[in-house]
Amino acid sequence: MPECKERKDVLRCPFCLGKENDVLLRKDDSKFYCVKCSFQGSREEIMQYYALHKKRFANRTKRITLEEIERL
Amino acid sequence: MYVNLIHRPGNQAQRPMFELQQKYAHDLKLKTTVFLQYDNLFEEELLEQVLKDQKTYGDEIGIWFANLSATSFVKKLNKKETFLWLFTEEEKRVIIEEHIRKFESVFGYRPISVGCYHMDSTSLRLLHEISPETKISVGGCFEEGVKVFHGCNHSWYLFNEGMPFFPWYPAKHNSLVPARSREEWDGIVLVPHLMRDMALSYEGRNDFFASHPANIQRAMANEGAICPYTLNLLDMCRFQERFNEGFSYSNTFVGPNWLSGSINVQDSDEETQQIYKEYLEYLAQLSQENQIQVVYMREFADAFTNEVEIGAAQQYFAKEILYGSYKHYFWYCSPAWRLLLDMEQGGSIGDLRPYIGRTPRCSGADTEFLAMASNPYLIQSQYRSGNAHHSADGARTTLLIAYEGEEKDLCDYPTRIESVHTMPEKTKLVLQEQRITFECGLSVTLQTSIEIYRCGKIIFHRALTDCSQENAVFRVTEYVKAGYGVTEYPENLKDVVLYAEGADEISEKFGYTGRTYETAAGKSCSAVIPKLNVRLSLENADDRVCNAYVKDGYLFSPYYTLGISCDLQVGKETATCLNVKKEKTC
Numbered sequence: 024m025p026e027c028k029e030r031k032d033v034l035r036c037p038f039c040l041g042k043e044n045d046v047l048l049r050k051d052d053s054k055f056y057c058v059k060c061s062f063q064g065s066r067e068e069i070m071q072y073y074a075l076h077k078k079r080f081a082n083r084t085k086r087i088t089l090e091e092i093e094r095l
Numbered sequence: 096m097y098v099n100l101i102h103r104p105g106n107q108a109q110r111p112m113f114e115l116q117q118k119y120a121h122d123l124k125l126k127t128t129v130f131l132q133y134d135n136l137f138e139e140e141l142l143e144q145v146l147k148d149q150k151t152y153g154d155e156i157g158i159w160f161a162n163l164s165a166t167s168f169v170k171k172l173n174k175k176e177t178f179l180w181l182f183t184e185e186e187k188r189v190i191i192e193e194h195i196r197k198f199e200s201v202f203g204y205r206p207i208s209v210g211c212y213h214m215d216s217t218s219l220r221l222l223h224e225i226s227p228e229t230k231i232s233v234g235g236c237f238e239e240g241v242k243v244f245h246g247c248n249h250s251w252y253l254f255n256e257g258m259p260f261f262p263w264y265p266a267k268h269n270s271l272v273p274a275r276s277r278e279e280w281d282g283i284v285l286v287p288h289l290m291r292d293m294a295l296s297y298e299g300r301n302d303f304f305a306s307h308p309a310n311i312q313r314a315m316a317n318e319g320a321i322c323p324y325t326l327n328l329l330d331m332c333r334f335q336e337r338f339n340e341g342f343s344y345s346n347t348f349v350g351p352n353w354l355s356g357s358i359n360v361q362d363s364d365e366e367t368q369q370i371y372k373e374y375l376e377y378l379a380q381l382s383q384e385n386q387i388q389v390v391y392m393r394e395f396a397d398a399f400t401n402e403v404e405i406g407a408a409q410q411y412f413a414k415e416i417l418y419g420s421y422k423h424y425f426w427y428c429s430p431a432w433r434l435l436l437d438m439e440q441g442g443s444i445g446d447l448r449p450y451i452g453r454t455p456r457c458s459g460a461d462t463e464f465l466a467m468a469s470n471p472y473l474i475q476s477q478y479r480s481g482n483a484h485h486s487a488d489g490a491r492t493t494l495l496i497a498y499e500g501e502e503k504d505l506c507d508y509p510t511r512i513e514s515v516h517t518m519p520e521k522t523k524l525v526l527q528e529q530r531i532t533f534e535c536g537l538s539v540t541l542q543t544s545i546e547i548y549r550c551g552k553i554i555f556h557r558a559l560t561d562c563s564q565e566n567a568v569f570r571v572t573e574y575v576k577a578g579y580g581v582t583e584y585p586e587n588l589k590d591v592v593l594y595a596e597g598a599d600e601i602s603e604k605f606g607y608t609g610r611t612y613e614t615a616a617g618k619s620c621s622a623v624i625p626k627l628n629v630r631l632s633l634e635n636a637d638d639r640v641c642n643a644y645v646k647d648g649y650l651f652s653p654y655y656t657l658g659i660s661c662d663l664q665v666g667k668e669t670a671t672c673l674n675v676k677k678e679k680t681c
Contacts, residue, residue: 033358040315043246043300045359059248073315073361080316081419086323089330095414095421 037072038062096333096343096387097395098378099286101210101233103130103159104141105351112351119372121152123379128392130159130210130348133166136197155391157208158194160218168193176460180215180468181252183461187218188225195226205229208392210348212236212288213255213468216270216281216457223282231396233348234285235259235271238296240469241478241582246300254458256581257448257470259428260293261335261409262286262344262399266430269456271470275406275430284396290332290345293413294424297435297445297477304328304417306345308370309353312360316417320366325374327416333386338410338517342403344395347374406430408549410522412515423512425524431551432675433470438512440482441505442526442543444492444553447474447577449675451551452628469581473624473631473675478583479654482506487652488576492673494557495572495660496541498533505529505541521548528560538563539665551675554636558668565665572660573671575633578653579624585653586626593645593655594632595620601645609649617643620657623678630678633657636670 032050036057039046048055048062048069056063064072077083087095100120104113120127129148135141148154163169164177169190176182179190199205205226210233211218222229236243240256258271265281266274274280292304303314308325311317316324335343354371355364362370381387390398408429415422423438430450437445448470458468473490476482480489482504494505508529516523524545532538540561546554555573580586591605597614605622620643621632635641641661648654659671 034361035359043242043303044248045246045313046248047358077315077318080314080324080417082327082417083316083324084318084321085327085419087327087330087416089333092327092330092334092414092416095416 034066034069036060036062037069037076041076096336096345097398098344098387098389099128099346099392099395100125100375100378100389101128101130101346101348101392103132103348103350104135104145105132106134107138109351110141112354115354115368116349116351116371117148119375121148123375125375125379125382125389126153126155126391126394128155128157128208130157131198132159132162133168133194133197134162136201142201155208155393156202157206157210157392158198160190160194160209160211163190178213178253179211179218180213180458181460181466183459184217184221187459188221191218191221191225207231207396209233210288212253213458214265214270214285215459215468216265216267216455217459219265219270219281219283219285220267229283231284231286231392233288233346234265235287236289236302237287237291238301242300243302246302252466254467254469254581257433257472258287259409259433260287260291260411260426261339261428262395262403263409263428264405266453268453269450269470271456271468272450273406273428273430277405279430280405284399286344286346286392286395288346289348290328292328292331292417293411293426294415294422295417297424297437298415306332306347307349307353308374309349309357309360309367312362312367312370313357315361317362317370319362320369320373322370322373324417325370326377329377331414331416335411338412338515338522340517347378406549408522410515410517412512422509425512425515427522427547429549429551431549434547434553436524436545437476438526439509440476440491441493441508441529442510442545443476443482443506444474444673445476445481446472447675448472449551449627449629449631451675451677453677454626454628467581471579471581471627473577473579473629474575475580479578479580479585489652490577490654492573492575494541494543494555495574496531496539497570497572498537498539498567499535501533501535503531503533505543510543520550521546523547536563537567539567539569553673555671555673556668557663557671559663559665562665567664569663570660571663571669572658573633573669575631575657575673576654577622577631577657578648578655579627588648588653588655590625591655592623592625593621593647594623595643595645597643603645603647605647605655607649607653608647609652611644611646613642613644615642617641617659619643620645620659622655622657625678628678630676631657632674632676633659634672634674635659636672639669
């Protein structure tokens with residue numbers, strides 16, 4: 024797989040993301056924290072919040088074809 | 096439907112991703128437009144490859160006006176701006192001249208196709224003057240403004256709200272307004288940067304939900320490499336052929352930075368690249384099935400000018416598909432105005448931008464608007480409250496229906512679009528019936544149909560089709576509450592003048608008094624907004640006996656309200672006209 028740069032250990036705040044705001048988390052040892060909303064959490068916790076965030080998009084894995092769009 | 100696929104090489108570090116994108120496109124035989132930034136024009140190895148690709152695959156080559164602060168000649172100007180639309184006219188001229196000169200020295204011709212996130216009216220005029228061969232440009236980011244500004248942590252100064260959603264003929268006085276005639280047209284076709292989800296463009300931050308697969312990952316609207324929403328969104332665009340005489344459009348322009356190591360994408364690079372590849376594969380499949388035409392931008396410019404008349408209205412019937420709410424929205428754009436009808440808000444107008452005043456607007460450090468290129472709204476229900484759900488209500492339209500002192504608001508009765516009938520000068524929407532029940536147990540069914548005219552007029556037809564009590568008499572009020580602005584914050588309305596015409600002739604300056612002025616034998620009520628050269632009016636369109644009123648706002652509800660009310664029984668209907676007219680006030 025082609026790569027152009029090494030992925031940085033950067034995550035976005037899951038709660039600010041819920042407000043459609045991209046805020047990069049700062050890291051202190053193994054804890055991440057948000058300068059915008061005071062969230063603190065581990066990588067594992069953040070991944071759980073991301074999974075929760077995705078759930079709002081109920082059709083994120085559903086193919087909806089042109090024919091189905093016409094009927095909606 | 097036409098589709099433009101655009102790639103750009105980016106910087107040296109991003110080059111492997113550009114090469115990967117090009118390989119995908121070439122393997123799938125997709126016509127690709129490659130936009131080079133200024134510094135790319137000095138990279139010999141890159142230019143050699145781009146020219147080879149052009150010879151082998153036919154790629155079109157154009158210019159992407161971006162990342163200007165990094166260019167040697169902008170550094171010489173001692174400027175820190177990065178984007179073309181923010182410079183002064185003098186600087187815009189230097190930048191465009193230098194780009195065109197260098198491009199011509201490399202390729203031996205001037206570009207037919209160029210792009211910028213926003214091509215303001217001054218830049219467009221200069222471009223046309225410096226490079227008359229240029230036919231088409233990426234010219235604006237639909238509905239990017241306040242919400243994207245918030246979303247980028249208040250640091251992205253691109254304000255393009257209130258612009259057309261489909262390709263358009265930009266007017267000379269304001270590039271984000273469609274021209275009404277050949278004389279008014281600047282001479283270059285503009286296309287939006289990406290096609291957006293037209294439901295979520297209204298509800299939120301729409302760069303997350305556009306024809307840009309990696310941005311959909313940025314929104315996290317995928318599961319690993321599974322991301323069917325990208326394809327669903329493309330099909331939603333194809334659906335628009337039904338309402339635009341067979342025309343529809345989309346483009347995809349993903350920078351190489353998005354395909355590897357993006358800090359805003361939390362999926363693996365492998366998943367990101369897979370999603371992009373599958374998207375291009377779907378374009379290729381539809382192209383092979385003759386469902387879409389993937390063309391170079393220069394080809395699209397010719398097709399657009401041949402097939403779409405200057406001044407034509409464009410429409411978009413949006414259905415919300417990602418959250419699964421399936422809400423209906425209807426967008427309409429003509430040289431007179433742009434409208435959004437919100438079925439979740441009972442079929443009311445949720446966004447209204449009057450273009451008809453023809454007030455010049457252009458961004459740049461030497462303009463009064465600075466970065467704020469957005470076209471002002473009269474109604475924006477998301478920014479300005481809309482239907483009441485906290486304190487008082489805000490900007491919107493509705494029908495109020497009262498029986499024995501109890502008043503119901505049609506905004507509280509979500510509906511759907513039952514049918515759309517498009518005609519040359521107007522479009523008629525028929526909405527699903529709404530059943531309203533009062534506390535006394537009486538219920539009534541209301542049928543609404545809406546005629547939207549190119550010239551800046553809309554007629555609401557309301558018919559009571561059924562009632563649980565045959566002779567019940569209702570008081571119905573066609574209602575408009577509006578202000579104006581380009582952000583969430585209220586502007587000073589003290590220069591607005593309110594009128595009501597009927598048995599009495601009323602004319603009052605907006606004064607934050609909260610007063611209501613009403614006349615019997617009502618013909619119309621209106622508000623003149625001098626800064627926009629616009630009169631917004633509500634008119635009795637069927638000569639029925641009614642009252643007309645205007646309400647002055649107050650600081651906790653800074654809006655003007657127009658209303659026309661009459662009695663109505665089952666079997667009868669009303670017709671009320673809302674329109675925007677040019678009002679020469681300055």
